[in-house]
Amino acid sequence: MAARRSSNLGSGETLDGNQILQVLEEIPSDCESLASDTESESDDELEGEVQGENISALHENVPVMQVEDEDTSVVDEVAAEDDAGEERKNIVWLKEVLTHDINEFHGDPGPNISSEKEDPIEIFSCLFEDELFEHIAYHTNLYATQKLGDSTAFKPTNADEIKKFLAINLLMGIKKCPSYKNYWSSDPALRDNYISAIMPRNRFSWLLCYIHLNDNSEMPKKGEGYDKLYKIRPLLEMLSKTYLKSYRPTKMQEIDESVIIFKGRSSIKQYMPLKPIKQRYKVWIRANSNGCISQFEIYTGKVGQTTEKCLGSRVVKTLTTDLFGKFHEVYFYDYFTSLPLMHYLRMNGVYACGTVRKHRVGLPSDFENEKTMSRGEFQFRCSEGLVSMLWKDRKGIYFLSNYHNVTDVTSVGRRNKDGSREEITCPKLNASAEMYVRVYATQIIAREGSGSTRITEVFHLDIFPRNV
Secondary structure: OHHHHHHOOOOOOOOOHHHHHHHHHHOOOHHHHHHHHHHOOOHHHHOOOOOOOOOOOOOOOOOOOOOOOOOOOOOHHHHHHHHHHOOOOOOOOEOOOOOOOOOOOOOOOEEOOOOOOOOHHHHHHHHOOHHHHHHHHHHHHHHHHHHHOOHHHOOOOOHHHHHHHHHHHHHHHHOOOOOHHHHHOOOOOOOOHHHHHHOOHHHHHHHHHHOOOOOHHHOOOOOOOOOOOHHHHHHHHHHHHHHHHHEEOOOEEEEEEEEEEOOOOOOOOEEOOOOOOOEEEEEEEEEEOOOOEEEEEEOOOOEOOEOOOOHHHHHHHHHOHHHOOOOOEEEEOOOOOOHHHHHHHHHOOOEEEEEOOOOOOOOOOOOOOHHHOOOOOEEEEEEOOEEEEEEEOOOEEEEEEOOOOOOOEEEEEEEOOOOOEEEEEEEHHHHHHHHHHHHHHHHHHHHHHOOHHHHHHHHHHHOOOOOO
């Protein structure tokens, strides 16, 4: 409009103030231009995932990062807004049963450790290789040299001493004392003869102050590729490599979040008041059906001033890259599930199934009211190799799958209010997802009940918090 109006002016004509204001009002705003540009983007650029609200710390002035609230109890209106970034693709959902062939699993699951290694220390060394301890010893000596100025001012450490240091930290996670100095106490009630015989207290204190995994002098500055986990990045990369090498993925995989309890000060710590563990580190994981972790990624929040879009979709794509073409079955919950993601995984030879929020963009909108359904009844719609299903348990549960056939039906056991048990009809799609929930719940119980949470906390946090 502005260009057209300008072209109608003579070479000697000028606009007065009112005409200029009218022209400016007719120019589209930035928001309108952005909206029109967004509608023309591709699926991969527009897959929308949940972006949570900022939750600030309520006490101790602890710095808290932006939190993505993946709680499945959020209201439907919020779930609808979460899909605002996805391209609104018209998908035709049919009530007809569309079956398709399922390819056989091509993997070779199981431990990839020599049968000759039966000793626990030998198996432990498959995950924590000697290369890792050599790396820690080198960078610990480097940091001490940088701080003290001369290598003759201290006794350099080595890989064997780093192993002893790690072993002491693991033991401290099992046998707890108010202070690490108590293990070398002269009081027999506090002193631990085993730990005190491994290493002197002063040497342990020195290692606790100077242990490092990366070179501080090469740490990128903010705005120049800054990494919040730079100081422990080598450890994370080496463990990711050894996890994959030591245990080949099973057919069934799960993607979810794991948490590490932490109440100290950290920019990557999250405070979520509605969760059982309110202050924690969040770790995205891909685990085998027996609970062994194959891959993990520590969540550090937004990078710079930009909030990451399509977070759930991006996490799934990153953690499933090694599964492409092998036809694994991957399960996850509604925070991750979306139609573009299901199409993407199917095209890359990965079968996926998960619960889904009923207002996700593109899902069928003609399901009958779930309140009129009886327990065990289900409805389905099929389209382009996908199955969308509503199954009534105590309440309606929505599922999305890219490989199940709706004709496969089984049953699951349920306990009534009077204590009796009954078998109710359940499509195999729902039964598979329910098995994933049981596996995940078992892992939570094992992780919180065995003391391994404390061991993980000691290794990741008690050693490095002063330098991270």
